[in-house]
Amino acid sequence: MRDLSGRTFARLQEQAYAGWLTGRRVGVAALLRVGLESGLYPATALTAAFAAPTPQTALYRLLEQTLTALPDWLDALARRALLEPTPMPSWQPFVALRLDDGPDEALFLVLAVQSVWMHTVHLDGLPPRLAIAIAETLALIGEQLTPACFLRDLAGCWLDEDHTTYAALRDQHLPDDAARWAYVHDQTDWLNWFDWDEASFADWWARMDAYDQPQAIWLRRWLRRPWRPTDVRLRGIIRRRWRLRHQAALRRLPWWRWLRQAIRVLRWTRRHAPHRTRPGMSPAGLEEDGGTSLEMAQALSFDEPWEPTFCEDYYTTWLESGEDCGWRLPCDPTTNALGATLQAFATGQGLLIGACQADALTQGRDLAHL
Numbered sequence: 001m002r003d004l005s006g007r008t009f010a011r012l013q014e015q016a017y018a019g020w021l022t023g024r025r026v027g028v029a030a031l032l033r034v035g036l037e038s039g040l041y042p043a044t045a046l047t048a049a050f051a052a053p054t055p056q057t058a059l060y061r062l063l064e065q066t067l068t069a070l071p072d073w074l075d076a077l078a079r080r081a082l083l084e085p086t087p088m089p090s091w092q093p094f095v096a097l098r099l100d101d102g103p104d105e106a107l108f109l110v111l112a113v114q115s116v117w118m119h120t121v122h123l124d125g126l127p128p129r130l131a132i133a134i135a136e137t138l139a140l141i142g143e144q145l146t147p148a149c150f151l152r153d154l155a156g157c158w159l160d161e162d163h164t165t166y167a168a169l170r171d172q173h174l175p176d177d178a179a180r181w182a183y184v185h186d187q188t189d190w191l192n193w194f195d196w197d198e199a200s201f202a203d204w205w206a207r208m209d210a211y212d213q214p215q216a217i218w219l220r221r222w223l224r225r226p227w228r229p230t231d232v233r234l235r236g237i238i239r240r241r242w243r244l245r246h247q248a249a250l251r252r253l254p255w256w257r258w259l260r261q262a263i264r265v266l267r268w269t270r271r272h273a274p275h276r277t278r279p280g281m282s283p284a285g286l287e288e289d290g291g292t293s294l295e296m297a298q299a300l301s302f303d304e305p306w307e308p309t310f311c312e313d314y315y316t317t318w319l320e321s322g323e324d325c326g327w328r329l330p331c332d333p334t335t336n337a338l339g340a341t342l343q344a345f346a347t348g349q350g351l352l353i354g355a356c357q358a359d360a361l362t363q364g365r366d367l368a369h370l
Contacts, residue, residue, distance in 0.1 A: 018056040027099070027107020028063055030331035034339040035066030038073055070097055074346040081265060081350025083258050083357040087367055095294070100328065109338065111345070112326040113297040116315055119148070119352045120301040121359040124216045126255065127247075131218035133240040134255060136225075136233055137262045138300050138355060144230070144269050146348025147295035147327060152223075154299060155211065155310050165190060166208040177202045207306035214304065234266055254358040262351050269344070294327040298352075 021028055035041055041062060049058035079085055094117045100108040121138075123131035142148035156163070174180045181198050184190050196204065214220055228236070241259055244250050296318070301307055318325075327345075331338055360367055 014054040014056050021056055021059060022105075024101065024105055024107050026105040026333060027102065027331035028059070029333035030338055031063060031066055031107070031109065032059075033333050033336070034342065035062070035069070037336060037339055040066050040069040040073060067097065067099075070342070074342060074349075077343055077346035078350035078353065081261065081347050081354060083254060083261070083354035083361075084367060089353060094298070095326070102330070107331045109329045109331055110326050111294060111329070112324070113294060116297050116299075118151075118299055118301055118311070119356055120303050121355055122303055122363060123218060124302075125362075126218070126253075127244070127250065128218035128221060129240050130244060130250060130253075130255065130259075131216075132222045132225075133237045133259060134355075135218075135222050135302075136237050137259060137266070138352075140230065140233060140237075140266055141262065141348050141351050142295060142298075142300065144266060144348075145344045146298070146346075146352065147293055148298040148300055148348070148352065149295040151299040151301045151307055151310070152211075152304075154296065154314065155306070158314055159208075159211075159310070161193070162204070162208060163212070165194070166205075166212060169205075170212075177205065180205060203309075207309060210305040216302075219302065231270065234263075234270065238263060254361040258351075258354050258358040261354065265347060265351060294325070297325055300352075 032046065036043060036046060045062060049055060049062050052058040075090070079088055082088055093114055095111045096114050098110050098112055100110050102108050119138075121134070123134055126134070138148075139150070142150075169180060169184070172180075172183060174183055177198075181201055184196070184201065190196075194201075194204070214223070237259075241256075241263065250256055329338055329341055357367055
């Protein structure tokens with residue numbers, strides 16, 4: 001009787017798994033390909049699943065095994081790109097993996113944002129050439145590997161009205177805060193749009209002035225750079241590092257080691273996966289579909305004076321909106337694009353963490369606090 005009940009339950013379970021897998025066959029095949037090519041399970045396990053008495057159940061278990069093992073696989077890939085293998089902060093609280101259904105048996109693997117992860121570096125104390133090379137390398141990592149953007153770029157879009165107002169007021173060439181406040185109060189209607197008193201106006205002016213007129217020489221030079229293709233930018237980074245190679249003091253810096261490692265990864269990416277850099281494509285050549293870009297939750301910061309107030313306003317508004325944020329990746333079994341995207345994401349995470357490690361070591365801070 002017990003054996004009969006077990007067989008009956010197994011048949012019902014097989015039918016249930018068959019129903020779930022049938023409507024998602026294409027996406028499941030892509031995920032199983034990622035697991036196979038990444039070594040998350042051996043090829044014999046896939047063969048055994050098809051030959052099992054209940055193959056649909058076996059395939060579902062194999063898919064479950066793949067999804068369970070993916071975070072540890074990504075963690076191991078990220079660790080290879082670190083400056084110091086240990087200690088390593090976990091990026092798993094940053095994103096969670098989930099599956100979304102798509103049309104025509106498709107699935108999407110979603111890297112859903114769980115929290116904001118700010119990567120802050122302090123480059124003002126470095127030689128301008130080295131600081132510019134580091135900033136440009138961070139930009140390429142955010143474009144080529146893991147979605148990330150500079151906090152300055154977010155602020156440029158978010159504070160558009162502030163920038164317009166600041167530029168108009170700056171053009172008046174007024175000598176001090178008192179004269180500027182008098183002009184705003186008596187000759188404009190800006191107080192209808194901005195919740196200012198004299199003190200908050202002075203704070204606003206100081207923040208906008210720090211954004212528009214940064215004091216660091218390297219940052220002013222870097223912000224004036226013209227747009228250039230990726231290959232030209234990468235060659236420029238390599239050239240800057242080459243010109244600095246005879247300065248022994250710089251070669252002892254953690255930043256020097258990080259820059260060498262990041263250049264090696266970016267050059268490999270350009271040689272072996274040039275499709276990742278096509279305009280309009282995500283870092284590994286997959287079209288983003290829906291949701292807010294992952295880069296908004298992973299900003300690169302230079303610890304400038306205007307950043308704390310901007311971050312509080314921007315991310316508070318974003319979180320209160322309840323907008324879903326993440327990276328929605330189509331699961332296509334005909335190419336290895338999904339696996340390549342995940343590998344690029346993890347490697348980029350490792351390089352960004354490595355940049356924070358280089359910054360902490362240069363500043364004399366403990367890596368355990370990253």
